[in-house]
Amino acid sequence: MEKAGLIERRGAAISSNGRGRKVYELTSAGQERVTEWLAEVSWPKPDLAEFHLKLTAAAGAGLADPVGIIDGQRRELLRRLRDVQRAAMAEPDHSDAGLLLEGIVLRLQADLRWLEACEANWTDRRRIS
């Protein structure tokens, strides 16, 4: 990461076990890459664990509002659902394309419901803290 110019050495510190450790911080290029990563949409192969990591990392390091990240993802999936749903509505009944599109609609719906669960969870966490 240092070679790629995403982080740079800031100094040294003593960790709790008494050993010295190097301290790095994000460069502006690094900041940009992290922001980009937080907003990326990995559909149609969503990685739930990675998305969860994004929310945790964003909240933990104060990089972004997790609920904002969820909203951004939600908007993007809704935009895709709109396109697919419109295409499905234009198909005659029992067409092959219609069946494929229904599969995509159902997957997008499932992903949107997972985002809803994420949002409820992070909204509650914010309320408690």
Added chain:
Amino acid sequence: MSHAENTTVLRTRGLRKEYGSEEGLVRAVNGVDLDVARGETLAVMGPSGCGKSTLLHLLGGLDQPSGGELWMDGHRLDQMGEKEFARLRRTAVGFVFQAFHLMDELTAQENVELPALLAGGSPSAARRRASELLGQFGLADRASHLPSALSRGQRQRVAIARALANEPLVVFADEPTGNLDSAATLEVLRLFDDLHSAGQTFVIVTHDERIAATADRLLTMRDGAFVDETRLTGGTTGHLGALIGLEG
């Protein structure tokens, strides 16, 4: 009157609905500001108990607000007398429910005629309008059937025809696809889309992302208030390969 006021068919300011009192007070709708433009399809989503159904009932005049302003087509509803209010409700709004709420003893045709008759229309005009709607909705050959002889999708289409009988300013729908399978949902979405193209205004409360995605605007409600607004602009439909994720 400005152009903006002309095109706003439904408006609320600080609309509230409370139940109970003191410590048991529930703020079901907690200060909602809303403008719905003529011809707009608005979807409201949110978790169960967020107040979206209560809001729909307030907007459609099925329930009285505890406070705030409610305007429909330039008339202030929250200060209207009972009689005037009832008349407006019979002619200016149409309702579509999850459980259809058709009258079991009446045929499809009679169900659709009912709102016009209740509003004091002539039986022949009511008959004509009902036949026209059922024809338009592909139900002409089902007109003399009782609801029990119809599929769920057909029953909901009859219910939508009934909602349109008096050419309402706004159609309010509460989970209109909640009881429908995929194919019937698609039929309802197509129907709403046709009516939307013809200029009908809709306010739809739903859990169904398919409706939300095809609306002009999506509002997310939580704890009695709006927390997010999304405008979904269309026109980006790609070809099938891109849509199902084979490329792009």
